[in-house]
Amino acid sequence: MSRFYTAVLIGQPNSGKTSIFRALADNKTPSGGATVDISSAEINIWGDVVRLIDLPGCFSLNPTHPAEEITTKFLMNQKIDLVINVLDASMITRGLELTVELMEMGLPMVIALNMNDLAAKRGMTVDTKELEGLIGVPVITTHALHNKGVKE
16 A cells, blocks of 8 residues: 655755756756746655655745745645755755754755755865764755756
8 A cells, every 4th residue: 555745845946956856756847947836746656655845945944035935834834754955065055054944843854965066166075974974864966957866
């Protein structure tokens, strides 16, 4: 018997959330920048149904913009089984502020560390094992535009 789960993609605008959503939902529509609406799709993972939700990008759970308010209200009012926190590796420090706020909510979370290629071009590297150890959250390296690491 299959089970039903809800997973949300959350991260800053232009972090690659929607590219990951499209890869997992097998949606071939081209990405056009920051998401300001909620998108969802049901996907099958090992016989279970996962309702995957792409939330509008936000910098903080203390909303100062309508998109942040939509995301915050969704997180506060819906049953969520997994948060997929998409971080832009080239701006990881700024992204970790939202990560801390999400950790304080106590929801199960995994980090999709995206845009490592851009970080490398800027001379930056992120030790994912060290990051996992420091914050206690699994970290998966992704390259959403090329569908690498997304399924993991």
